[in-house]
Amino acid sequence: MAQVAHDAVTDADLRPFEVAEEPLYHPKTFIGKYIWSQDAKVIAIQYGITAIGIGLVALVLSILMRLQLGFPESFSLIDPANYLQFVTMHGMIMVIYLLTALFLGGFGNYLIPLMCGARDMVFPYVNMVSYWVYLAAVLILVASFFVPGGPTGAGWTLYPPQAVIGGTPGTGAGIILMLISLCVFIIGFTMGGLNYVVTVLQARTRGMTLMRLPLTVWGIFMATVLALLAFPALFVSCIMMILDRLIGTSFFMPAMLAAGEQTAYDGGSPILFQHLFWFFGHPEVYIVALPAFGIVSDVLATHARKNIFGYRMMVWAIVAIGALSFIVWAHHMYVSGMNPYFGFFFATTTLIIAVPTAIKVYNWVLTLWRGNIQLTVPMLFAIGFIFTFINGGLTGLFLGNVTVDLPLSDTYFVVAHFHMVMAVSPVLVVFGAIYHWYPKMTGRMFDETLGKIHFWMTFLGTYAIYYPMHYLGFEGVPRRYYAYGETAFMSDSAQDLNAAISIAAIIVALAQLIFIYNVIKSLFSGKEAGHNPWKATTLEWQTPHTPPRHGNFDEDELPSVYRWAYDYGVPGAEQDFIPQNVPSEEMAAARGQGETKAES
Amino acid sequence: MTATLIFLALLMGAVVWWLLRQTFNVKPWVASAPSGAQQGVGFLAPPKVALGVLLAVITSLFALFVSAYSIRMELSDWRPLPEPGLLWFNTAILFVGSLGLQWAWRGAAREQWAAIRTGLVIGGGCALAFMAGQLIVWQGLVASGYLVASNPANSFFYVLTGLHVLHLLGGLVALARTSGHAKAGALVKTRLGVELCAVYWHFLFVVWLILFGLMLST
Ligand code: HEM
Ligand SMILES: [Cu+2]
Numbered sequence: 001m002a003q004v005a006h007d008a009v010t011d012a013d014l015r016p017f018e019v020a021e022e023p024l025y026h027p028k029t030f031i032g033k034y035i036w037s038q039d040a041k042v043i044a045i046q047y048g049i050t051a052i053g054i055g056l057v058a059l060v061l062s063i064l065m066r067l068q069l070g071f072p073e074s075f076s077l078i079d080p081a082n083y084l085q086f087v088t089m090h091g092m093i094m095v096i097y098l099l100t101a102l103f104l105g106g107f108g109n110y111l112i113p114l115m116c117g118a119r120d121m122v123f124p125y126v127n128m129v130s131y132w133v134y135l136a137a138v139l140i141l142v143a144s145f146f147v148p149g150g151p152t153g154a155g156w157t158l159y160p161p162q163a164v165i166g167g168t169p170g171t172g173a174g175i176i177l178m179l180i181s182l183c184v185f186i187i188g189f190t191m192g193g194l195n196y197v198v199t200v201l202q203a204r205t206r207g208m209t210l211m212r213l214p215l216t217v218w219g220i221f222m223a224t225v226l227a228l229l230a231f232p233a234l235f236v237s238c239i240m241m242i243l244d245r246l247i248g249t250s251f252f253m254p255a256m257l258a259a260g261e262q263t264a265y266d267g268g269s270p271i272l273f274q275h276l277f278w279f280f281g282h283p284e285v286y287i288v289a290l291p292a293f294g295i296v297s298d299v300l301a302t303h304a305r306k307n308i309f310g311y312r313m314m315v316w317a318i319v320a321i322g323a324l325s326f327i328v329w330a331h332h333m334y335v336s337g338m339n340p341y342f343g344f345f346f347a348t349t350t351l352i353i354a355v356p357t358a359i360k361v362y363n364w365v366l367t368l369w370r371g372n373i374q375l376t377v378p379m380l381f382a383i384g385f386i387f388t389f390i391n392g393g394l395t396g397l398f399l400g401n402v403t404v405d406l407p408l409s410d411t412y413f414v415v416a417h418f419h420m421v422m423a424v425s426p427v428l429v430v431f432g433a434i435y436h437w438y439p440k441m442t443g444r445m446f447d448e449t450l451g452k453i454h455f456w457m458t459f460l461g462t463y464a465i466y467y468p469m470h471y472l473g474f475e476g477v478p479r480r481y482y483a484y485g486e487t488a489f490m491s492d493s494a495q496d497l498n499a500a501i502s503i504a505a506i507i508v509a510l511a512q513l514i515f516i517y518n519v520i521k522s523l524f525s526g527k528e529a530g531h532n533p534w535k536a537t538t539l540e541w542q543t544p545h546t547p548p549r550h551g552n553f554d555e556d557e558l559p560s561v562y563r564w565a566y567d568y569g570v571p572g573a574e575q576d577f578i579p580q581n582v583p584s585e586e587m588a589a590a591r592g593q594g595e596t597k598a599e600s
Numbered sequence: 601m602t603a604t605l606i607f608l609a610l611l612m613g614a615v616v617w618w619l620l621r622q623t624f625n626v627k628p629w630v631a632s633a634p635s636g637a638q639q640g641v642g643f644l645a646p647p648k649v650a651l652g653v654l655l656a657v658i659t660s661l662f663a664l665f666v667s668a669y670s671i672r673m674e675l676s677d678w679r680p681l682p683e684p685g686l687l688w689f690n691t692a693i694l695f696v697g698s699l700g701l702q703w704a705w706r707g708a709a710r711e712q713w714a715a716i717r718t719g720l721v722i723g724g725g726c727a728l729a730f731m732a733g734q735l736i737v738w739q740g741l742v743a744s745g746y747l748v749a750s751n752p753a754n755s756f757f758y759v760l761t762g763l764h765v766l767h768l769l770g771g772l773v774a775l776a777r778t779s780g781h782a783k784a785g786a787l788v789k790t791r792l793g794v795e796l797c798a799v800y801w802h803f804l805f806v807v808w809l810i811l812f813g814l815m816l817s818t
Pocket of ligand 2: 329
């Protein structure tokens with residue numbers, strides 16, 4: 001019905017190829033508002049809760065693994081097959097179902113429309129479907145825990161032939177459900193991703209030029225572009241592996257013996273899978289890193305009351321990192337026996353990508369330099385991120401070199417490296433971001449003291465977990481091992497170290513309960529936050545209602561943007577910040593006289 | 601991975617060029633009153649931009665398959681399969697469908713409802729005929745013993761043609777919706793829908809040409 005009316009208007013008075021803004025869909029019932037919601041903010045929270053929920057499962061899995069590693073004789077519950085299944089599900093859930101979904105589906109949905117000054121995503125219906133498809137993917141994944149044989153234990157990289165052939169846990173229904181779940185996830189993500197990209201490109205409000213976008217939006221935007229282009233590689237490999245597994249094609253599966261019998265497979269190429277997987281896998285690192293980069297930039301500027309250092313450089317660095325991330329993938333394959341010249345090529349590109357990344361780090365530090373630093377909880381997490389990211393980035397430079405990587409490959413050095421750079425760092429940003437936008441999302445402040453306790457326990461705790469792992473790696477302790485037994489190369493202290501790491505891991509896991517308690521408790525008893533507790537400049541803090549209602553801004557008019565997002569501590573200004581939608585005095589005067597020259 | 605890298609290099613080149621134009625000589629820190637009357641939804645209809653992005657995603661998908669094809673092809677067990685002559689006929693049908701939608705697009709710009717309707721029917725009908733044709737090709741191949749799993753060349757043939765047909769099916773859903781609008785006489789929606797469908801049909805035709813060419817030449 002609404003559509004007919006809509007056509008009647010637009011047919012009559014629009015230029016031929018223009019389409020009017022669709023009227024916002026206004027639900028009346030509870031279900032329409034909070035379940036089948038088309039409001040990006042509600043969808044964001046749905047994404048967030050689902051992602052964090054499944055992330056907690058992955059956290060529990062990591063604790064189970066740590067119990068086994070730290071106290072190998074004591075837990076008869078976990079057998080070697082379980083251990084491999086836990087490693088696999090932990091890794092896959094954390095990378096894809098938690099971080100990717102949370103940054104893009106969660107923060108992307110919440111922040112893109114608000115920060116761009118739009119009422120909603122451009123295709124609210126598709127956006128809603130995207131969430132439900134994501135939920136289906138999560139449920140399929142969870143279902144694999146309950147099928148005979150359990151979930152796949154092939155490692156999150158799912159390398160064939162062992163992912164498919166008997167002997168690895170979960171080669172029955174487990175691997176099939178995993179592959180299907182990934183395909184479903186990718187389809188759901190693509191629906192969401194189209195929304196994020198088109199909203200940033202086409203639905204920015206007046207005056208919001210690209211070069212005035214907050215870096216958060218830039219980070220999420222570029223990460224979405226990467227994901228849209230890189231996920232197809234995972235999709236392709238999943239489809240081919242499903243076919244190998246189900247109908248016996250030989251895309252990846254070589255001729256081989258299994259349990260003494262010749263299999264029907266012939267001539268497939270496991271290396272082909274590795275290429276496809278890492279063609280997705282490396283950009284995936286930046287899919288979770290770029291949003292984190294963007295969010296950190298904004299949090300740092302806001303809480304240091306200073307403009308971000310080198311804004312344009314930051315934008316270009318994001319774009320450069322995004323583009324370069326497609327030509328480094330084979331640095332994950334140095335041990336696959338590739339041509340040394342390829343190794344040289346990929347080592348070089350890997351080192352080159354460090355340049356824009358380093359530029360970003362310098363710019364964050366320079367933003368802090370002589371800033372009016374407020375050590376709020378979000379700021380603590382943002383600064384913690386810089387430390388952790390530098391750590392993980394530096395070990396990345398080591399691993400990027402072929403000769404150094406060969407002995408370290410598949411040891412705990414690698415585990416330490418990637419947890420520092422793509423696990424702990426983005427997770428610190430996730431926490432920082434939740435603390436930063438919590439007042440806007442709920443209208444209430446969280447408990448500052450609990451937040452600080454949470455920060456210090458998490459920050460120091462993760463160092464207690466991952467620092468010693470570098471040393472274990474040097475000793476040659478391999479990853480994805482259930483127990484080490486007696487070996488010649490491991491010192492006696494290595495086992496003590498493993499026990500200590502496990503205790504630290506348990507403490508860190510428990511610290512997350514403080515966070516969850518804080519989030520829930522403050523919902524009811526936190527003090528009123530007001531519209532703009534951090535005195536921030538970006539548009540989401542200028543909404544007439546907190547939390548913002550459906551439609552985000554003033555009923556009749558979207559905000560106009562007069563400046564970039566970083567006018568903090570402007571000399572001569574009344575306050576130490578000027579929101580993006582506040583004109584300067586001359587502009588206001590010009591407007592008052594009706595001389596809206598710029599607008600005519 | 602050459603095919604994929606070439607595609608990505610072109611795409612990234614376009615992005616960088618576009619961005620350079622946006623950022624060159626811009627001083628983000630200078631405040632100014634907004635210019636232009638842009639408010640809310642931008643001047644290009646979002647569905648058109650979305651289609652462009654979607655086509656990039658689909659291109660990435662097929663480029664990766666082509667890359668996988670050319671890597672797998674090098675291995676010793678590859679036995680090319682004979683391409684049935686019917687494929688040429690199917691190609692022609694797909695081309696006619698594309699032409700039909702082009703005609704509908706032209707008609708939409710001039711508000712010629714008859715042209716729109718005929719064009720839509722030709723586009724949809726040809727797509728259906730193409731799919732039926734592909735199915736017959738499949739049946740023929742299966743009957744003469746070229747099974748999916750018996751050789752990687754066969755596997756790729758079935759996967760690539762199957763995936764292409766699936767994309768066409770998705771297009772048919774959009775085409776059906778557009779036909780609904782056309783039936784109701786809603787000009788603006790029909791125009792947009794016809795344009796999107798036409799572009800998508802052309803795109804899938806080009807994808808098919810590339811796939812077909814690849815399979816013919818190997
Ligand atoms: C308290 C936090 C965490 C702990 C204690 C932890 C612990 C572990 C352990 C023990 C392993 C297995 C190492 C092995 O045997 O090879 C592992 C693997 C892994 N973790 Fe974590 N982890 C944590 C958080 C995260 C997060 C947030 C991510 C997100 C990116 C992540 C990603 C991975 C990946 C990708 C693997 C590799 C899985 C594989 O080898 O297939 N972890 N983690
Ligand atoms: Cu990498």
